[in-house]
Ligand code: SF4
């Protein structure tokens with residue numbers, strides 16, 4: 001079968017902007033997008049830049065945008081893409097600088113991974129008694145990594161992240177998932193865990209995620225970075241990191257639901273910004289708009305029926321999951 005591939009080409013040294021190039025190639029059954037790109041490079045245009053290594057979905061180097069979504073080219077079947085989209089378009093990962101054609105610069109990605117200190121910090125070294133001793137340490141502590149350690153650092157989640165798209169400083173799903181992996185490891189010292197969580201409270205940290213779920217959808221290894229971020233948020237609240245806007249939003253939300261049985265939009269902004277004059281001034285225009293549109297319920301409104309059952313339920317949930 002002869003197929004047309006539309007490949008985004010761009011050489012920053014000579015091109016003013018990226019442009020699509022159509023290349024026709026005879027393809028066989030069972031080929032992947034990476035198989036086709038390698039043949040295009042060998043048979044049609046040797047100047048095409050494409051990065052790959054393992055060809056087995058292990059090294060993470062062949063992530064790119066295929067028919068509009070982030071995928072590993074080496075595990076993307078041509079047949080399935082054709083069945084779903086009727087054509088094959090290939091472009092580099094989004095929101096990362098292009099070095100050439102399908103190859104992006106991953107420097108910012110690695111910098112963010114380094115920023116979360118992806119190594120164990122233990123206060124006392126485990127006894128050096130050989131392999132058996134090391135196994136003993138592992139047996140005592142059975143870490144739950146929630147599959148986060150399956151990450152192959154392909155960058156697909158970062159390219160798909162809606163926050164990274166508008167805010168390049170955002171730590172991003174891969175680095176935050178990596179932070180969660182070390183937070184889940186009981187061999188990490190308590191002071192290191194606290195330091196990790198403290199650093200993640202800053203701007204561009206865990207509270208910037210909008211929970212759009214795109215990182216979960218595109219991850220080829222089922223790492224579920226957004227769920228890792230939720231675990232980091234929960235751990236932060238349990239350890240008393242409650243002063244950020246994001247933390248105050250969650251706590252204010254649950255307080256209101258517990259007190260009144262529902263969200264009260266008149267009080268919620270105050271729960272987030274508090275009574276600080278600068279914060280109040282910032283939310284005043286929004287409050288006025290909501291008032292004019294009738295969106296502010298009576299702050300002293302009656303509680304909803306069944307509130308006592310809801311409160312009993314919340315108490316049971318708290319008892320079932322005591323703070324760490
Ligand atoms: S869920 Fe959060 S981290 Fe994941 S893609 Fe969306 S904004 Fe980014």
Ligand code: SF4
Pocket residue numbers: 060150151152153154155156157158173174177218219220221222223224225
């Ligand atoms: S979390 Fe998934 S998508 Fe993100 S870098 Fe790791 S393997 Fe790739």
Ligand code: FES
Pocket residue numbers: 051052053054055056057058059060061062063072073074075
């Ligand atoms: S070439 Fe290694 S993951 Fe695709």
